[in-house]
Amino acid sequence: STGGAVATPEDHDVEYLTPVSIGTPEQILNLDIDTGSSDLWVFSSETSRSEVKGQTLYDPSNSSTAQKLEGYTWSISYGDGSSSAGEVYLDTVSIGALTVSSQAVEVAQKVSSEFTSDSNNDGLLGLGFGSLNTVQPNAQKTFFDNAMPALDSPVFTADLKAGIPGRYNFGYIDPNAYTGNITYVSVDDSQGFWDWTSPGYAIGSGSFENTTIKGIADTGTSLLLLPSSVVSAYYGKISGAKYDSTQAGYVLPCSPTPPDFAFGVGDDGAAIVLPGKYINYAPTGSSGTTCFGGIQGDSGIGFAIFGDVALKAAFVVFDGGSKTLGWASK
Numbered sequence: 001s002t003g004g005a006v007a008t009p010e011d012h013d014v015e016y017l018t019p020v021s022i023g024t025p026e027q028i029l030n031l032d033i034d035t036g037s038s039d040l041w042v043f044s045s046e047t048s049r050s051e052v053k054g055q056t057l058y059d060p061s062n063s064s065t066a067q068k069l070e071g072y073t074w075s076i077s078y079g080d081g082s083s084s085a086g087e088v089y090l091d092t093v094s095i096g097a098l099t100v101s102s103q104a105v106e107v108a109q110k111v112s113s114e115f116t117s118d119s120n121n122d123g124l125l126g127l128g129f130g131s132l133n134t135v136q137p138n139a140q141k142t143f144f145d146n147a148m149p150a151l152d153s154p155v156f157t158a159d160l161k162a163g164i165p166g167r168y169n170f171g172y173i174d175p176n177a178y179t180g181n182i183t184y185v186s187v188d189d190s191q192g193f194w195d196w197t198s199p200g201y202a203i204g205s206g207s208f209e210n211t212t213i214k215g216i217a218d219t220g221t222s223l224l225l226l227p228s229s230v231v232s233a234y235y236g237k238i239s240g241a242k243y244d245s246t247q248a249g250y251v252l253p254c255s256p257t258p259p260d261f262a263f264g265v266g267d268d269g270a271a272i273v274l275p276g277k278y279i280n281y282a283p284t285g286s287s288g289t290t291c292f293g294g295i296q297g298d299s300g301i302g303f304a305i306f307g308d309v310a311l312k313a314a315f316v317v318f319d320g321g322s323k324t325l326g327w328a329s330k
């Protein structure tokens with residue numbers, strides 16, 4: 001089997017939302033597919049009314065295939081400080097033509113203000129490794145883990161794009177979605193993440209800097225978070241760029257277009273190039289003169305995060321069979 005669906009960017013590509021069908025008859029919710037976590041949770045009929053503002057709600061009582069897991073609960077908090085918690089059902093979940101008949105659907109009873117104010121986001125679909133799942137008393141499998149045995153190939157791919165819809169596919173690699181070769185690298189799944197090591201970076205037309213950068217491929221994080229030495233080297237090349245403590249990040253003049261940023265993949269010289277315009281993440285004020293940087297520091301996290309700013313420059317294969325990541329330009 002195979003499947004897939006469109007991934008539509010929200011403002012500034014802060015996140016990408018994908019239609020997911022849940023229950024019988026189908027209830028379609030737009031979920032944030034997140035390779036950095038492993039819970040599938042949704043806004044629901046059980047979500048505190050004061051914490052819902054425009055989201056589509058999954059109502060298990062309207063699904064003939066919903067089965068409550070009595071006594072099961074979940075609670076999750078994310079790196080950005082947001083959180084949610086609730087109870088658990090099993091139901092049929094589909095992404096395009098790919099259906100999992102008994103998927104754990106975690107219904108939110110509480111969500112933090114960040115989710116409440118994100119009116120188009122109806123929940124998250126985690127595609128990290130199973131060890132990150134928060135369901136108690138027994139952890140539940142991700143959609144990918146449940147689907148994998150039936151997939152033509154044990155993979156899913158992320159083809160996110162700047163400002164326009166891209167796609168998540170399951171079970172196959174679309175040869176028309178990328179250019180050149182796919183370079184595969186090893187993954188350390190010991191922390192539950194798609195954790196890999198880049199050999200270094202280059203700024204603009206500059207020489208390649210060999211420096212080990214260990215980090216996670218995370219579709220659920222907006223920015224590219226890198227070691228402070230790399231971030232300082234990048235913004236040091238840009239007149240007027242500075243760390244703004246009020247914005248809690250590096251800001252830069254939106255014009256002229258900043259230099260490209262490339263990160264290495266594998267030991268044969270392959271690299272993914274971020275066009276400089278991807279680093280103009282969003283204007284900080286109404287004038288549009290100053291932009292918030294799409295590359296920021298990873299201090300305090302313990303690893304780099306290759307979030308959407310990086311991923312949207314690549315075609316990425318998440319290989320659950322070999323536990324590798326494949327990177328290609330496009």
Ligand SMILES: NCc1ccc(-c2ccco2)nc1
Pocket residue numbers: 015032034036037078079080082114115118121124220221
């Ligand atoms: N890295 C997982 C993740 C995804 C989305 C969010 C989110 C959306 C709205 C508010 O917070 N938070 C964390």
